[in-house]
Amino acid sequence: MSQEKVLIVEDEPHALTGLAELVSAWDYRTETARDGIEALEKVRGWQPAIVVTDLKMPRMDGMQLLERLNQMDGSRAVIVLTAQGSIESAVEAMKIGAFDYLQKPVDSVRLRTILSNVSRQLEMQREMAATRTRLRSVSGLGLMVGTSQPMKDVFSLIERVAPTNVSVLITGESGTGKELVAKTLHELSPRKNKPFVAVNCAAIPETLIESEIFGHEKGAFTGAVERRAGCFELAEEGTLLLDEIGEMPIGTQAKLLRVLEDRRYRRLGSKVETPIDVRVLAATNKNPDQAVADGELRGDLYYRLNVFNIHMPPLREHKEDIPAIAERMIAEMGSKHGRTIEGMDDEMQARLMSYEWPGNVRELRNTMERAVILCTGERLQAQHLPPGFGTARPLKTAAVAAEPPANAVQVEVGTTVDEAERLLILKTLESTHNNKTRAAEILGISLKTLHNKLKEYSSQPESNEEAGESESND
Numbered sequence: 001m002s003q004e005k006v007l008i009v010e011d012e013p014h015a016l017t018g019l020a021e022l023v024s025a026w027d028y029r030t031e032t033a034r035d036g037i038e039a040l041e042k043v044r045g046w047q048p049a050i051v052v053t054d055l056k057m058p059r060m061d062g063m064q065l066l067e068r069l070n071q072m073d074g075s076r077a078v079i080v081l082t083a084q085g086s087i088e089s090a091v092e093a094m095k096i097g098a099f100d101y102l103q104k105p106v107d108s109v110r111l112r113t114i115l116s117n118v119s120r121q122l123e124m125q126r127e128m129a130a131t132r133t134r135l136r137s138v139s140g141l142g143l144m145v146g147t148s149q150p151m152k153d154v155f156s157l158i159e160r161v162a163p164t165n166v167s168v169l170i171t172g173e174s175g176t177g178k179e180l181v182a183k184t185l186h187e188l189s190p191r192k193n194k195p196f197v198a199v200n201c202a203a204i205p206e207t208l209i210e211s212e213i214f215g216h217e218k219g220a221f222t223g224a225v226e227r228r229a230g231c232f233e234l235a236e237e238g239t240l241l242l243d244e245i246g247e248m249p250i251g252t253q254a255k256l257l258r259v260l261e262d263r264r265y266r267r268l269g270s271k272v273e274t275p276i277d278v279r280v281l282a283a284t285n286k287n288p289d290q291a292v293a294d295g296e297l298r299g300d301l302y303y304r305l306n307v308f309n310i311h312m313p314p315l316r317e318h319k320e321d322i323p324a325i326a327e328r329m330i331a332e333m334g335s336k337h338g339r340t341i342e343g344m345d346d347e348m349q350a351r352l353m354s355y356e357w358p359g360n361v362r363e364l365r366n367t368m369e370r371a372v373i374l375c376t377g378e379r380l381q382a383q384h385l386p387p388g389f390g391t392a393r394p395l396k397t398a399a400v401a402a403e404p405p406a407n408a409v410q411v412e413v414g415t416t417v418d419e420a421e422r423l424l425i426l427k428t429l430e431s432t433h434n435n436k437t438r439a440a441e442i443l444g445i446s447l448k449t450l451h452n453k454l455k456e457y458s459s460q461p462e463s464n465e466e467a468g469e470s471e472s473n474d
Contacts, residue, residue: 004119005050006048006115007030009051010034011056016032017032019052020032026115028115034057035059035060036059036060037059037060043076050118051065053080055089055093056083062080062081063093066078066096078093078097078099079098079114079118081102081104082102124190144184145321145324145328146324146325147324149318150317150318157310158184161310162185164189165189165279167282168185168309168310169281169283169288170282170284171309173312174362175359175360176361181283181310182198182241186238186239189239194238195237195239197238197239199212200244201247202247212230213230214230214267215227215228215229215232215233219269224269232259232265233267237277238278239278239280240279241282244284245283245297246286246296246297254301257300261304263276263277315360316356325361330343333368333373336369337369337372342378344371344381348381348382352367367385368380371385425439436450
């Protein structure tokens with residue numbers, strides 16, 4: 001039974017009574033009003049979800065009623081009735097917010113279909129609101145925890161974009177929780193009861209990634225002994241997360257772009273294109289603009305995916321969230337490993353807060369799981385942290401270059417191939433203490449070739465001292 005409230009507004013008594021009886025017979029709760037002013041009073045008191053109104057009425061017509069309803073609180077759908085020859089007015093009503101319109105005399109089949117569509121949409125809105133309320137807590141959103149301003153900004157973006165069908169590019173360092181963002185977007189969307197499929201593009205060999213994403217037919221390639229569904233097919237009507245999109249081969253990126261634009265894909269070995277209904281999310285730990293500049297990510301694909309961007313901040317930028325995140329993890333890990341742990345002591349919390357967390361939330365999670373497993377009391381203590389915790393592993397940034405290993409060969413841009421070869425041979429000889437036989441084995445060349453190379457270098461004055469001629473270790 002629908003139980004939706006429907007207010008019918010019509011100034012002609014017989015039409016009003018007939019419509020009310022018809023709609024009531026379809027299990028809707030109905031009320032009636034004879035013009036716009038009476039309708040407003042009924043709306044304030046009775047709060048109908050649907051209003052079916054004539055356009056031409058005394059005192060206040062249907063267009064004026066629609067404008068007043070738009071100014072009121074609450075979400076309700078308005079269906080307008082118009083006489084033949086008044087289609088322009090109905091179209092105008094649609095522009096200012098009407099859900100749909102019907103010409104008089106009313107087609108009962110079409111009216112019932114419209115009411116059914118409205119009811120489904122209203123039910124979906126209520127379910128999404130309930131899900132949002134369930135996921136939203138004082139300390140976070142769904143599985144995501146945080147009360148800091150950076151996390152509040154992320155939660156706000158998620159809530160705004162989740163109900164839509166647009167593509168979202170999720171960026172952030174490794175371990176910041178990009179997949180959690182994707183799962184939360186899915187849970188808050190109309191697709192929440194459909195599949196959520198995540199695929200890590202960096203974890204799939206280049207030769208298999210197209211088959212993994214698009215699927216293949218039997219016999220499409222050597223080893224394809226049966227038909228296999230790809231990620232798009234598995235995620236039909238749901239959500240597909242393409243994690244580490246910057247690691248996807250450029251050729252596959254071109255095919256993905258076409259799928260996103262045409263909303264159709266073709267399995268490997270198939271001649272048939274299949275339509276898809278999938279929301280695509282993508283994630284990367286790279287700077288996408290730099291990835292485009294470096295040729296790792298197609299610019300057209302980036303712009304197609306980046307309809308909306310959500311950036312996850314590194315944990316070091318919202319340390320005030322660490323206690324709440326850690327407490328959530330303690331409860332989760334305690335349940336997983338059958339431990340009853342009330343929390344952590346002040347010293348351990350201070351140690352967590354003072355650490356820079358280069359591995360972000362993923363590293364924190366691993367640290368908390370280890371502590372929970374080791375703990376034999378009711379509270380975690382600093383002794384349960386990994387040995388040397390917080391005393392090493394300074395953060396590496398792009399601006400600080402790591403010192404090269406002692407046995408490394410540094411070759412600057414502009415160095416010729418011959419010069420690079422000379423440097424490699426001489427460095428290898430140095431590492432073997434001038435043992436030419438061993439050096440030749442490491443370099444993958446014959447001993448005769450190595451001797452010829454050294455003879456060539458010995459004719460270069462600047463190389464005499466480096467090359468040396470001693471074969472005492474041969």
